[in-house]
Amino acid sequence: MDPVIVVGAGPVGLALSLCLATQGVPVVVLDEGAGKDEPRPARTAVLRPDTAALMARLGCSTLRDEGARWVGWRQLRRKQQMRQLRLGDAAESGGAAGTAGAEGADAERGGPVFPSPLHLPQHALTRGLRDAVARHDLVRLVTDSRLDSLEQDARGVTVHTRGPGATWWRGSHVVGCDGARSTVRKLLAVRFPGRTAVERHAVAALRVELPWPGEAVLHRQPPWRGGGQEVSARPLTDGVWRLDWLLPARGELVTPEALVARVRDTLTGWCGDTPPYDLLDTGVYTLHHRLARRWRVGRAFLAGDAAHLLGALGTQGLDEGLRDADNLGWKLAHAWHHGASETLLDSYQAERRTAVAARLRAADQSLTILRGGGGLRTYLPGTARGHDTLLADGHLGQGPMGAPPAYPHSPLAPPYAEAHATVDTRTGAPVDDVLVTAPDGLTVRLRDRLGRGKALVVLVAPGTGVWDRRHWLTAGVMPRLAEAVAALPSPAELLVTESYPGASAHSVLLVRPDGHLVAAFGGVRPDELYAAADAARGGAPEASPTPDRPGGRDRTANIN
Incomplete structure (x- = not known):
């Protein structure tokens, strides 16, 4: 089968290529440049904890090599009063040292943990991702290749590049990660208002x-x-x-x-x-x-700055682009290996465009009060203080402009069933990064098992941490749950945790490959678990598309 073609070799394009390659999908990355990035210390990236963890999973060693910082935010007010805003369980007086210390303790129990935003030079992040790409046999990075045409048919895409090695490329899908002036977006005639x-x-x-x-x-x-x-x-x-x-x-x-x-x-x-x-x-x-009107046209997709521009009041465009890659990566990998429904492929736009649009609305609604001066700020100081907090929360990765997105109204959300249970994570939100044990006895953090193209089924079983795995694998509900997981319509991995926030003993959580909660159940419910897993993959894959169907519309465009 043809590889996925990724246009653009910035952080988003490189991250997407690694997301796909780690799930066994070959990728061709078309880089318009020469494959080198000029060091610019003033051009930096702020990564939220979930995207920093994604970069670590993809093998970006820069997070360690460059001494990337875990940063709390200190807000200096007009009278020079200091107030420290912090994240997670950082000690009241710990500052960055407190968060770094917590990270070190958790790393010993299963991998790096990033309790607050990471700040690092963007060229260092790009270099770390390029190094990871160079170590991966399934990714082919082609430099000095500028896209100038794109064609689609019922079974794939064909693109042409100009440059020293001008040629045609054939792929199963194409993703434009080629920035604000995206050639892919222009070839698809997608508006960018x-x-x-x-x-x-x-x-x-x-x-x-x-x-x-x-x-x-x-x-x-x-x-x-x-x-x-x-x-x-x-x-x-x-x-x-x-x-x-x-x-x-x-x-x-x-x-x-x-x-x-x-x-x-x-x-x-x-x-x-x-x-x-x-x-x-x-x-x-x-x-x-700016926000592109469409993020999917047939077998072509947009991600990162090609799909959205944002950055005011603490919102982070690159961070959102990396979330695009994480969301789209597992869906394209599923389509490449198993086939996919239109529902699954359309869900990328439905989820990510909605999330970014919410960020933009929150920023636009706050700009008038925060930046306008006078008006409401003069007469409603409480409102102004609230917006100051909103601004700081955006930088911290909290609130409507910074917190990880949830997809409660996703096309992939299963319909409500009486067997569903309530936990502290709402449906569609990212799950907590708890410690889990795999059937092979390895204890890791839950995030370490993401991005492998498999759903995760997590059993909450207090006390299993002190049991010999030879006993709990064959005891209680485990055999029945293992049988139910093996029968699911798409690949899944069974994990066990001693506790999960808000979950009672023997609760079962179904988690998407990108870490968002599909549903929680009060006990082992094979039929309901199957139905939820089927909804999370968008239903059964559809037959091969024809030119009359959305996935197979013939579209040809050229830039001369």
Whole structure:
């Protein structure tokens, strides 16, 4: 069978190719560039805990090699009062050291845990993903290959690239991960409406010692001259920080001299005087909010910046693009190995576009109050404080602009049944990363078993951790549950955990390959478990498409 063609070799395209390859799907990655990324310390990525864990599973060693930071956020208010916002179970006074310590303890029990956002240079993330791709036999990375045409038929796609090795490529599907000016999107004639220049920021990367080692800082309304409306600082590695200043949406150009003045004023405002620093990189970037009308056209898909642009008020475009890759990866892998229904393939757009649209709405609704000044902010200070918290939550990976998305209304959600049980994770949301034991006796974190193309069936069985596995594998409900799992309509793995938040003993959880909860059951219910698993794969695969059906519409486009 033909490989999947991924257009674009940025972090999203590389991550998608690894998602597919780890599930046994061959991939061709078409890279318009020469396969090298210019180091830009001021261009960085913030990864939420779930996407950081995804990068680790895919073999991106950069997360360790570059000393990527676990960062809490400190918010400096007008009177210089400090309030630390933190995540998870970090100690009240622990800061970054507290979260890193928790990570180290959990790693000994089954793999890396990222309790708060990770911040690292984007070129380092890309390099780590390229290294992982180079180690994988199923991924072929082709450089200096610019796409200029795309054709679809009932059984696959054909694309043409120009460059030194201009040629035609045949694939089962094609995914455009080729950025905001996506050629794939243009060839598919998909509209990309939205707002231009939502926000502008000046940015600088510098090596300096600040009063908050290892912690990110968000300073609203700094009082010093030239401080602007908002400034943030994020720690990188080797004593390097990234500083961002919010600029007027349509202001004058920021000269190098003006940016250096901002650096000095800010460092003096924070430290009392200007400490020694080494300016490494600077820039000005403009944020746009756009959302593609369609993310799927037949056998062609869009992901990352080709499908959406966002980034204001703490939302993270790259982070969302990596979630696109995780969501689409298991669905295309299922289609490649087993065939897929239109419902399964359409669910990518239904889930991911809806989630990103919700992020954009939350940001747009908050921009007027946060950035407008006066108005509601003058007369309703409580509302303003609430939006300040919303802004900080976006940076922290919490709330409507930062928390991992849930898909409660997904086309893959099973209809409600009386056998369904309630746990602390709602249907469609990511499951908690609890410790689990596999039938081979290996104890790992639940996230470590994701991304392998299999659903997970998790039995909550208190006390099994102290039993000899030779006993509990053949005791109680295990034999009946193992038989039910073996009979499911798509591959699944049976796991056992001592406890799960809100679940009673002998509860059974069905989890998608990307870690979202399908359903929970009060006990072993083979028929209901089968029905839920069938819904989660979108029903039985359909027959080979014809040109008259959505999956087989013939579409030919060219760029001359």
